[in-house]
Amino acid sequence: MLSLLSGALGFWQTPGMSAVRGARERARAEVTAAIKDEARRQLATEGAARLSLRAVARELGMVSSALYRYFPSRDDLLTALIVDAYDAVGEAAEQAAARAGEGTDWAGRWVEVAAAVRVWALAHPHEYGLIYGSPVPGYTAPGDTVPPAARVASVLIGIVREAHRAGAVTPPPLGDEAAPEAERLAGDLAELTGDLPPAVVAALVAAWAQLFGLISFELFGHFHRVVEDRERFFTHSLRALARSVGLPGGPAPV
Amino acid sequence: MLSLLSGALGFWQTPGMSAVRGARERARAEVTAAIKDEARRQLATEGAARLSLRAVARELGMVSSALYRYFPSRDDLLTALIVDAYDAVGEAAEQAAARAGEGTDWAGRWVEVAAAVRVWALAHPHEYGLIYGSPVPGYTAPGDTVPPAARVASVLIGIVREAHRAGAVTPPPLGDEAAPEAERLAGDLAELTGDLPPAVVAALVAAWAQLFGLISFELFGHFHRVVEDRERFFTHSLRALARSVGLPGGPAPV
DNA sequence: CGGAGGCAAGAGCAGTGCTCTCTTTGTTGA
DNA sequence: TCAACAAAGAGAGCACTGCTCTTGCCTCCG
Structure with missing residues (x-):
């Protein structure tokens, strides 16, 4: 999975974010960005209505429930x-x-x-x-x-x-x-x-x-x-x- | 179910339709209209994305598979x-x-x-x-x-x-x-x-x-x-x- | 160094669109 | 008139969805 995330390195969507504190937060930001990237990809190809949390998770090599650590619901991701x-x-x-x-x-x-x-x-x-x-x-x-x-x-x-x-x-x-x-x-x-x-x-x-x-x-x-x-x-x-x-x-x- | 359909009696959306031929065709037209009415109702309250064939069928007292006799897919109903x-x-x-x-x-x-x-x-x-x-x-x-x-x-x-x-x-x-x-x-x-x-x-x-x-x-x-x-x-x-x-x-x- | 908490995994629930088979029932031609 | 046909409903089932809950691992901080 990390290989999938590598492309998202340095992708901070909130520029005013404080300096990198720990590896944990860094990882969290990367995963969040990776989820959004993959979601955006699916959005572009399938459309909003067909955007699937499970498909995003699958593509990222993680299990669907893990995704809820980052976005509390599909609507929040949207x-x-x-x-x-x-x-x-x-x-x-x-x-x-x-x-x-x-x-x-x-x-x-x-x-x-x-x-x-x-x-x-x-x-x-x-x-x-x-x-x-x-x-x-x-x-x-x-x-x-x-x-x-x-x-x-x-x-x-x-x-x-x-x-x-x-x-x-x-x-x-x-x-x-x-x-x-x-x-x-x-x-x-x-x-x-x-x-x-x-x-x-x-x-x-x-x-x-x-x-x-x-x-x-x-x-x-x-x-x-x-x-x-x-x-x-x-x-x-x-x-x-x-x-x-x-x-x-x-x-x-x- | 017929009671649910009674309200749709005489609701012919294609005015140029030929005269009533048989009870079967008549029933088909009524059921089709009832499905569209119920779908429109759900559309108004829930929105297009949440329009559910199963829910429409349920509300009409029929089983979901029966609905496919009238509309080959959800998209066709839409x-x-x-x-x-x-x-x-x-x-x-x-x-x-x-x-x-x-x-x-x-x-x-x-x-x-x-x-x-x-x-x-x-x-x-x-x-x-x-x-x-x-x-x-x-x-x-x-x-x-x-x-x-x-x-x-x-x-x-x-x-x-x-x-x-x-x-x-x-x-x-x-x-x-x-x-x-x-x-x-x-x-x-x-x-x-x-x-x-x-x-x-x-x-x-x-x-x-x-x-x-x-x-x-x-x-x-x-x-x-x-x-x-x-x-x-x-x-x-x-x-x-x-x-x-x-x-x-x-x-x-x- | 040990507890606490972030995190992933897996099972499971209720719901979806759609297909298939089986049975009932209205229509129609011989 | 009656049998053959086709339309229609019922039900089971498949693969999928969003989401929840529990169970452990593993990292970070005091």
């Missing part, structure tokens, strides 16, 4: 994978934002971040389904999924804030009906959105949901025999979405 | 439920469209149809998840889910076509990059979209996906502690979506 998935997609978004640099083509950067999320989703369909598909059976998202879940949104908001600071954002129209909720939204999310106008915040939240609507439709097969050039369609739709939150940018800049 | 769900949400949309009448407030009618879809989804969360959430395990959507799946889109498109016929649609901007795919889309969907300009068709497809992005986010809990007045937020977002496809309408008409 939750760990969910948190990891949120982190992975969040990191993909952050890296894309870093790659996109700091120019004034905010819409372009926005689209690039979204495209990175889409690429990650296409590469990890089952993990994507785990976090943005239907929630698993009896499961209710525990609190620890909230911070990593906000990472993608955070990146997108950051770009709009930058554009706003440069005075380049034109707030979308906001009716009297929707104004109160938009104000509330802007207030509650102030930590993320700063001084963005309520109309922009409301449009951002909608765009955030709509982004994942586009990705989900593509990934879950609803675009089958409808949209063919999906990448181009996605890029186009996201440019429109960027415009909807008030970012400047013609339909197809060079 | 598929039947999926088709029914598509039909149900499609009918909800169509009824909303009929209720909305034929005025010139196309954006208002559009929003009302979308709101009906949302209401249906909130009332049938697990059925919604079945069709717009992550696809079930090994399952690939069979061809017979396509026509019912198009009903919602059909209604939304119909409203835009009506507005277009009245000359009230201003096509959204369309970049050179996206133009070819938009042309292709408009060509392939010509049967549904008629003579709508490619830019409108592309925006429509995106709006279609984005609508379900909004509903999914609300239903799957991503708006938890983010959006509070979800109905108002939804209405506002959908009005913006209507504008994005070219329907006329200020942000908040009286």
Whole structure:
């Protein structure tokens, strides 16, 4: 079994973890990582519903009951994978934002971040389904999924804030009906959105949901025999979405 | 068992079915309907992953193996439920469209149809998840889910076509990059979209996906502690979506 | 160095989807 | 009308699942 675990050496998912104390804790961390790795592998090939604790244990050369020393239930293992998935997609978004640099083509950067999320989703369909598909059976998202879940949104908001600071954002129209909720939204999310106008915040939240609507439709097969050039369609739709939150940018800049 | 089935009497899900021929066929139709009803009940309370053939059979007072005379596998039963769900949400949309009448407030009618879809989804969360959430395990959507799946889109498109016929649609901007795919889309969907300009068709497809992005986010809990007045937020977002496809309408008409 | 606790192993329970065989029962053609 | 046929239910059984409990080993810490 140790040979199976060797690949997971040094895989600490909680970076803030204290220094290695004993061989025991070290072994525990390695086994935990190995379980998650194998579970992720099965998740990728079989899907969440067919993820089997016994199969994971079997593959790792241990007995199924031993696995319960590390994860109290199958749902807890799934939750760990969910948190990891949120982190992975969040990191993909952050890296894309870093790659996109700091120019004034905010819409372009926005689209690039979204495209990175889409690429990650296409590469990890089952993990994507785990976090943005239907929630698993009896499961209710525990609190620890909230911070990593906000990472993608955070990146997108950051770009709009930058554009706003440069005075380049034109707030979308906001009716009297929707104004109160938009104000509330802007207030509650102030930590993320700063001084963005309520109309922009409301449009951002909608765009955030709509982004994942586009990705989900593509990934879950609803675009089958409808949209063919999906990448181009996605890029186009996201440019429109960027415009909807008030970012400047013609339909197809060079 | 017959007492359990009595409630399903006259429940023919295929209206074009030929006249009742024999007691045997009649019984078969009733049992099939009873199985689907009970399965739907369990789906609503337990979720798709916990839908159990044995439990359905138990509840109906029959032995599990007998159920295989009606549905060759669990997945087939699920598929039947999926088709029914598509039909149900499609009918909800169509009824909303009929209720909305034929005025010139196309954006208002559009929003009302979308709101009906949302209401249906909130009332049938697990059925919604079945069709717009992550696809079930090994399952690939069979061809017979396509026509019912198009009903919602059909209604939304119909409203835009009506507005277009009245000359009230201003096509959204369309970049050179996206133009070819938009042309292709408009060509392939010509049967549904008629003579709508490619830019409108592309925006429509995106709006279609984005609508379900909004509903999914609300239903799957991503708006938890983010959006509070979800109905108002939804209405506002959908009005913006209507504008994005070219329907006329200020942000908040009286 | 010896107790305590982390850990693996194994058996076992209740449940699952699905298959097979056997019997009953409605339908239908000669 | 009655026998042949086929549809349908019953029951046993297989391989699998998540999960619990008990039993020992073995490492770490005082």
